[in-house]
Amino acid sequence: MAEKVGFVTMGEASAGGEIPEIGIGMLGYAFMGKAHSNAYRKIPYIYWPPPAIPRLIRIAGRSGEKVAQAARRYGFQSHTTDWRDLLDDPAIQVFDNCGPNDQHVDSCIAAAEAGKHIICEKPLGRTAAEARRMLDAATRAGVKHATAFNYRFVPAIRLARDLIQQGRLGRIFHFRARYLQEWITDPAFPMVWRLDAATAGSGALGDLGSHIIDLGRFLVGEPTSVSALTTTFIPERKTEDGRTMKVEVDDAFEAIVRFENGAVGTLEASRFARGRKNANTFEINGEKGSIAFNMERLNELEVYLPEEGNGDVDGFRQVLVTEANHPYVNVWWPQGHIIGWEHTFVHQLHHFLGAVVNGTEVGPLCGTFEDGYRNAVICDAILESARAGRRVEIAY
Numbered sequence: 001m002a003e004k005v006g007f008v009t010m011g012e013a014s015a016g017g018e019i020p021e022i023g024i025g026m027l028g029y030a031f032m033g034k035a036h037s038n039a040y041r042k043i044p045y046i047y048w049p050p051p052a053i054p055r056l057i058r059i060a061g062r063s064g065e066k067v068a069q070a071a072r073r074y075g076f077q078s079h080t081t082d083w084r085d086l087l088d089d090p091a092i093q094v095f096d097n098c099g100p101n102d103q104h105v106d107s108c109i110a111a112a113e114a115g116k117h118i119i120c121e122k123p124l125g126r127t128a129a130e131a132r133r134m135l136d137a138a139t140r141a142g143v144k145h146a147t148a149f150n151y152r153f154v155p156a157i158r159l160a161r162d163l164i165q166q167g168r169l170g171r172i173f174h175f176r177a178r179y180l181q182e183w184i185t186d187p188a189f190p191m192v193w194r195l196d197a198a199t200a201g202s203g204a205l206g207d208l209g210s211h212i213i214d215l216g217r218f219l220v221g222e223p224t225s226v227s228a229l230t231t232t233f234i235p236e237r238k239t240e241d242g243r244t245m246k247v248e249v250d251d252a253f254e255a256i257v258r259f260e261n262g263a264v265g266t267l268e269a270s271r272f273a274r275g276r277k278n279a280n281t282f283e284i285n286g287e288k289g290s291i292a293f294n295m296e297r298l299n300e301l302e303v304y305l306p307e308e309g310n311g312d313v314d315g316f317r318q319v320l321v322t323e324a325n326h327p328y329v330n331v332w333w334p335q336g337h338i339i340g341w342e343h344t345f346v347h348q349l350h351h352f353l354g355a356v357v358n359g360t361e362v363g364p365l366c367g368t369f370e371d372g373y374r375n376a377v378i379c380d381a382i383l384e385s386a387r388a389g390r391r392v393e394i395a396y
């Protein structure tokens with residue numbers, strides 16, 4: 001039976017007894033720093049009782065003045081220009097890494113060694129070797145670890161996974177995923193860290209491709225081999241201070257994937273797709289039906305399940321994934337009162353804090369460092385295939 005919708009349940013939550021607090025230390029205060037801080041602040045009043053009330057203890061960044069502003073803005077008690085200060089602080093139990101890709105490895109390993117639980121933004125490492133060291137450090141330390149593949153926490157994507165796991169699509173034949181943006185098409189767009197190989201590791205691949213690789217693993221299963229090409233459309237860019245630098249990362253990649261369960265798939269990511277703002281899309285075709293998703297219409301899942309009764313109006317249906325019995329929805333608003341991209345971070349961090357406080361598992365619903373590592377192995381295989389011009393086996 002369907003759960004009661006929010007129209008009748010909004011005031012029902014109640015909490016008896018003590019609710020623990022949990023201290024958060026964060027690295028990075030820009031795009032992801034804002035998204036994660038926003039989520040921590042929402043958790044206690046959206047989920048009541050929460051597993052713990054997050055206390056924003058300290059935030060780290062490079063510039064003292066800017067990080068001081070960020071601390072005021074997001075509600076952190078203090079700030080620092082050295083992330084090591086977060087790890088010495090006994091009030092901090094969770095290290096949340098929202099820094100650029102080159103800031104993940106050393107700080108996460110040090111955080112694990114200091115006994116902090118860690119959530120790190122994707123891609124976990126710039127290479128599989130880096131991600132492996134991070135996984136090993138977190139495993140050795142026995143701390144909880146998560147890689148922030150937040151799209152797993154879109155209700156429509158979780159529903160897609162549930163349908164597949166329940167066998168409602170039957171055997172899976174195809175996974176077709178594209179993640180397209182347009183923001184570096186202009187050759188005058190400056191050299192930013194996402195285009196710098198030393199900082200980012202890879203280009204569209206690690207930035208956008210890592211998300212759809214994760215969705216392939218989350219929804220369909222493990223890939224076994226990949227054949228790919230990458231390209232760099234604009235090989236040089238000017239820095240903001242006028243220097244010319246070589247672009248040594250991929251501007252786009254295309255890959256053909258075989259999965260362990262016999263499914264085949266295509267993956268594509270680009271930041272040169274004019275008109276595509278944040279088009280993270282996939283379609284999955286199985287023997288009993290198909291599903292399709294588009295991030296720009298995040299509350300909807302296109303579903304074609306003819307055996308479940310389309311009668312003489314056979315065709316895809318647009319399911320509005322906002323019912324109280326849909327994943328993650330019941331804590332929000334009544335049916336049809338849609339949620340947004342930022343709420344995926346609320347679901348993700350709520351799940352992670354629950355694992356830390358209650359000793360439950362981070363995976364398989366949330367990405368772990370193991371998922372971050374496997375993702376990096378696939379990214380490396382895509383780069384190797386593109387470089388060598390041959391199919392590459394995936395081995396973890």
Ligand SMILES: NC(=O)c1ccc[n+]([C@@H]2O[C@H](COP(=O)([O-])OP(=O)(O)OC[C@H]3O[C@@H](n4cnc5c(N)ncnc54)[C@H](O)[C@@H]3O)[C@@H](O)[C@H]2O)c1
Pocket residue numbers: 027028029030031032033060061062063098099100101103121122123148149150206207
């Ligand atoms: N899950 C998602 O949907 C998603 C979206 C965007 C970015 N990301 C990932 O999040 C991470 C951060 O990306 P972003 O978009 O927030 O980047 P950003 O450039 O907006 O912010 C990076 C932050 O790190 C700080 N920083 C940079 N170098 C530093 C250093 N040496 N020491 C300390 N702080 C430093 C910057 O001051 C800034 O606050 C990246 O790994 C990126 O791939 C994930």
